[in-house]
Amino acid sequence: MDDPYRAFVATYEPPVRRGASGPLTGLRFAAKDLFDVAGQPTGAGNPDWAADHPAAPADAWAVAALLAAGAALAGKTHTDELSRGIFGENAHYGTPLNPRASERLPGGSSSGSAAAVAGGLVEFALGTDTGGSVRVPACFCGIFGLRPSHGRISFAGGVAQAPSFDTVGWFASNGTTLARVGAVLLQAPVGDALPRRLLIAEDALALSDAPVRAALRAPIERVATLIGTSAGHLLFPSDPETWLRHQGTLQAREAWETFAPWLDRRNPRLGFEVAANFFRNLTITDDALAAAAACRAEMRRELGALLADGSVIALPTAPVLAPLRDQTRGAMQAPRLRIINFTCVAGMIGAPQINLPLGVSDGVPVGLSLIGAPGSDERLLALARRLDAA
Amino acid sequence: MDDPYRAFVATYEPPVRRGASGPLTGLRFAAKDLFDVAGQPTGAGNPDWAADHPAAPADAWAVAALLAAGAALAGKTHTDELSRGIFGENAHYGTPLNPRASERLPGGSSSGSAAAVAGGLVEFALGTDTGGSVRVPACFCGIFGLRPSHGRISFAGGVAQAPSFDTVGWFASNGTTLARVGAVLLQAPVGDALPRRLLIAEDALALSDAPVRAALRAPIERVATLIGTSAGHLLFPSDPETWLRHQGTLQAREAWETFAPWLDRRNPRLGFEVAANFFRNLTITDDALAAAAACRAEMRRELGALLADGSVIALPTAPVLAPLRDQTRGAMQAPRLRIINFTCVAGMIGAPQINLPLGVSDGVPVGLSLIGAPGSDERLLALARRLDAA
Numbered sequence: 001m002d003d004p005y006r007a008f009v010a011t012y013e014p015p016v017r018r019g020a021s022g023p024l025t026g027l028r029f030a031a032k033d034l035f036d037v038a039g040q041p042t043g044a045g046n047p048d049w050a051a052d053h054p055a056a057p058a059d060a061w062a063v064a065a066l067l068a069a070g071a072a073l074a075g076k077t078h079t080d081e082l083s084r085g086i087f088g089e090n091a092h093y094g095t096p097l098n099p100r101a102s103e104r105l106p107g108g109s110s111s112g113s114a115a116a117v118a119g120g121l122v123e124f125a126l127g128t129d130t131g132g133s134v135r136v137p138a139c140f141c142g143i144f145g146l147r148p149s150h151g152r153i154s155f156a157g158g159v160a161q162a163p164s165f166d167t168v169g170w171f172a173s174n175g176t177t178l179a180r181v182g183a184v185l186l187q188a189p190v191g192d193a194l195p196r197r198l199l200i201a202e203d204a205l206a207l208s209d210a211p212v213r214a215a216l217r218a219p220i221e222r223v224a225t226l227i228g229t230s231a232g233h234l235l236f237p238s239d240p241e242t243w244l245r246h247q248g249t250l251q252a253r254e255a256w257e258t259f260a261p262w263l264d265r266r267n268p269r270l271g272f273e274v275a276a277n278f279f280r281n282l283t284i285t286d287d288a289l290a291a292a293a294a295c296r297a298e299m300r301r302e303l304g305a306l307l308a309d310g311s312v313i314a315l316p317t318a319p320v321l322a323p324l325r326d327q328t329r330g331a332m333q334a335p336r337l338r339i340i341n342f343t344c345v346a347g348m349i350g351a352p353q354i355n356l357p358l359g360v361s362d363g364v365p366v367g368l369s370l371i372g373a374p375g376s377d378e379r380l381l382a383l384a385r386r387l388d389a390a
Numbered sequence: 391m392d393d394p395y396r397a398f399v400a401t402y403e404p405p406v407r408r409g410a411s412g413p414l415t416g417l418r419f420a421a422k423d424l425f426d427v428a429g430q431p432t433g434a435g436n437p438d439w440a441a442d443h444p445a446a447p448a449d450a451w452a453v454a455a456l457l458a459a460g461a462a463l464a465g466k467t468h469t470d471e472l473s474r475g476i477f478g479e480n481a482h483y484g485t486p487l488n489p490r491a492s493e494r495l496p497g498g499s500s501s502g503s504a505a506a507v508a509g510g511l512v513e514f515a516l517g518t519d520t521g522g523s524v525r526v527p528a529c530f531c532g533i534f535g536l537r538p539s540h541g542r543i544s545f546a547g548g549v550a551q552a553p554s555f556d557t558v559g560w561f562a563s564n565g566t567t568l569a570r571v572g573a574v575l576l577q578a579p580v581g582d583a584l585p586r587r588l589l590i591a592e593d594a595l596a597l598s599d600a601p602v603r604a605a606l607r608a609p610i611e612r613v614a615t616l617i618g619t620s621a622g623h624l625l626f627p628s629d630p631e632t633w634l635r636h637q638g639t640l641q642a643r644e645a646w647e648t649f650a651p652w653l654d655r656r657n658p659r660l661g662f663e664v665a666a667n668f669f670r671n672l673t674i675t676d677d678a679l680a681a682a683a684a685c686r687a688e689m690r691r692e693l694g695a696l697l698a699d700g701s702v703i704a705l706p707t708a709p710v711l712a713p714l715r716d717q718t719r720g721a722m723q724a725p726r727l728r729i730i731n732f733t734c735v736a737g738m739i740g741a742p743q744i745n746l747p748l749g750v751s752d753g754v755p756v757g758l759s760l761i762g763a764p765g766s767d768e769r770l771l772a773l774a775r776r777l778d779a780a
Contacts, residue, residue, distance in 0.1 A: 089657070263662050269659045269661055270661075272659075275662060278662075282673060
C-alpha cells in the first residue's frame with residue numbers, strides 16, 4: 001500500500017484477517033500503534049518502547065472485536081509519542097501529512113489514523129483519546145471521529161496513559177461507517193434516536209478564532225434543524241481555564257504514575273516536549289490534586305444533570321484552525337492550551353464527544369463537536385449517520 | 391584506528407595537523423565532541439544537536455592551541471548528552487567501555503576521552519568539566535585528569551552548559567604528559583613548585599565507601615611525603631549535602647538558560663534523565679537561587695583563605711567505585727548525588743582539582759583528588775609530573 005501521507009508505522013500485505021465475516025466485512029481499517037496486534041511490535045511512537053515491546057502476545061480487545069466482525073487490518077499508524085500530544089508531531093518519526101491541508105498539522109495523538117482515513121487509504125481507523133487525541137485530528141483532517149463514553153469500550157491491549165481519561169476512539173470519512181463500527185465496538189445497536197436538544201456553547205464560540213466561528217455558523221444551524229430544539233448556553237466557569245488546569249493536574253499525575261517505572265528502568269529517548277509534559281507532575285501539590293478531583297466530581301454532577309434529558313452541547317472541536325507545520329515549541333504552547341481547554345470538558349465528565357466535519361474555512365477543515373451525557377454514544381452516532389442522508 | 395572501547399564519534403585518518411611543530415609534536419590527542427573542529431560537525435552527544443551543527447566554522451580555542459603546539463588530533467569522542475551526566479551513559483549512542491574495568495561505567499561526561507586515554511589509543515585528550523566531567527571519568531578509568539581553575543582556559547568554540555562552572559580539562563595516562571599539555575593550555579610554564587601543605591579531608595573519607603578509603607590510604611601517605619606537611623581537616627559543613635544542593639541550583643538554572651532557546655526551537659530528542667535534569671529548573675525559587683549564590687560567595691571566601699598559603703585539600707575523587715553498567719535510572723540516583731557532593735566543591739569556588747590515579751581496589755581504579763587555590767594549577771601539574779619520577 002502506498003503511504004503518501006506518512007501515516008503508517010507498518011502496513012500488512014495482505015491485510016490481517018482472522019477468518020471471520022460479519023457486519024464489517026469488506027472494510028479495511030488501520031490501528032494506532034498504541035494497540036497490540038498479535039505477533040507485531042507495539043511502538044507507541046517511541047523507538048525505545050518499540051524495542052521493549054517487540055511482539056504483542058495477543059490482539060488488543062478493540063482490534064480483536066473489529067477483526068471478529070470481518071474487518072481487515074491494513075496497518076498500524078503513527079502517534080504522538082506515548083500518546084502525549086495533540087498536534088501529530090513526533091520527534092522520532094516526524095509528522096504525518098494532513099490530506100486536507102498539506103501545510104498544516106494533522107492533529108494528534110492519533111495522527112496517522114486520521115491521515116489514513118482522510119486520505120482514503122482505509123475506510124476507518126482506531127485511535128485513542130485521553131485528552132483530545134481522536135477529536136483534534138478528526139477536526140484538523142476533516143473527518144468524523146468519536147471519543148466514546150469513558151469505560152464503554154475495553155482499553156485492554158492498548159498502551160495506557162491516564163486510565164481515568166483513556167478511551168478507545170475511531171475515525172471514519174462518513175457517518176454511516178462511523179456508526180457501523182460503533183455498533184461493533186459499543187456492542188450495541190445504533191438506532192434512530194437522536195439527541196433531543198442542542199445547547200450551543202456561546203462562550204466557547206466567543207473564545208474561538210473568527211474563521212472557526214464563521215465556518216460553524218451554518219453547520220450549527222443544520223444540526224439544530226435535525227435535532228429540532230436548540231438554545232444558547234454558557235458552558236465554562238467565569239475563569240474559563242479553570243477546568244483546563246484541573247484536568248491537566250489529574251492527567252499529568254496519572255501519566256506519570258503510568259510511565260514512571262518504565263522511564264526509570266529504561267531511561268528512554270523522548271522528545272523534549274513530551275518529557276516536559278511528564279515533569280509537570282513535579283509541580284503538583286497534594287492540595288492541587290484534591291482540588292482537581294473535587295472539580296471533576298462537581299463537573300460530573302452539574303453537567304450530568306444538564307445532559308440527562310438527552311441534550312448535547314455544541315462547541316467548536318478546536319477554537320483554532322490546524323496550526324501550520326514546523327513551528328517552535330514555544331509557538332505551539334498557546335494553541336495547545338486553547339484547544340485542550342475545549343477538549344478537557346468531555347474528558348473530565350467521561351462523556352462521549354463526536355467531531356462532525358461540517359465546516360471549512362478557505363479550504364481548511366473546521367470541526368463541530370457535540371458532547372452528550374455519558375452512555376449516550378449511540379445518539380451521537382445516529383446523528384452522524386443521519387447527516388450522510390441529509 | 392581501531393576503537394575497541396567505543397570511545398570515538400569520529401576518527402580522522404590521517405590525524406588532523408595544522409602544519410605546526412612545537413612542544414607537543416609527536417603526541418596524538420582526542421577531543422570530546424563538545425569542541426569545534428573546523429569543517430567537522432559538533433554533536434555534543436545528541437543527534438539533533440549534531441544535525442543543527444553540521445560543520446564548525448573554526449577550531450575551538452583549546453583545539454587550536456594544541457594543534458599549534460604540534461599535537462595531532464586523532465578524533466572526536468563520545469560525551470554524555472549535552473555534557474549532562476557523570477557516568478558516561480548516552481541514551482542515543484550507548485556507553486563507552488572502561489578499559490580498566492570492563493563491567494563498570496567509564497564515567498562522564500567526557501567518557502570517550504577518558505576511555506581513549508586509558509585504552510592507550512591517544513596520549514592525551516580534551517574534556518570539559520562543569521560538575522565533574524573530567525574528574526569522574528579520570529577517576530573511574532584510572533588516569534590523570536585536571537579540571538583547571540575556572541576561567542584560566544578559554545572555552546571559546548566549546549558547547550557551553552553552565553558558564554560559571556564550565557572548564558576545559560584534559561586527561562593523560564602519566565603526569566608528565568598532563569603537565570606538558572597544561573603548559574600549552576595554561577600558556578604558562580609548569581615549574582617545580584609543589585603544593586605546600588596537604589589537608590586531608592577526614593569527613594570526605596568517612597563519607598566514602600570502605601574500599602575507596604582503604605585504596606587511598608597508601609596514596610595519601612605517598613603524596614603527603616612528597617609535599618612534606620599534612621594535617622587532618624573537616625571540609626564539609628555540618629549538613630554535608632548543603633553545597634550539593636546550592637551547586638545544583640546554580641548549575642540547573644544556568645544550564646536551562648543555556649539550552650532553553652534550542653530546546654524551544656528544535657524540540658530535540660533527549661534521554662529522559664537528561665530531560666529530567668533540565669526540569670530541575672522548574673522547581674527553583676528566587677529565594678533558593680539567592681541562597682545558592684550567597685553560599686558560593688561564602689565558600690569562595692572561606693576556602694580561598696584556607697588554600698591561600700599553597701595548601702591543597704585531599705579527598706577521594708568519588709566516594710564510590712565506578713558503578714556497574716546497565717543499571718536503572720533509579721539505582722543511579724544515590725551514587726550520582728554522593729559523587730557530585732564531592733565534585734561540587736571545586737566547582738563552587740572555581741578551583742583546580744586534579745585526579746591522581748594512585749589507588750586500586752580489586753583491580754578497580756580509585757582516584758585521589760587534590761583541590762588547590764584558584765590559579766594554582768601549575769602546582770598540581772608539577773606534583774603529577776613528580777609522581778612519575780617517584
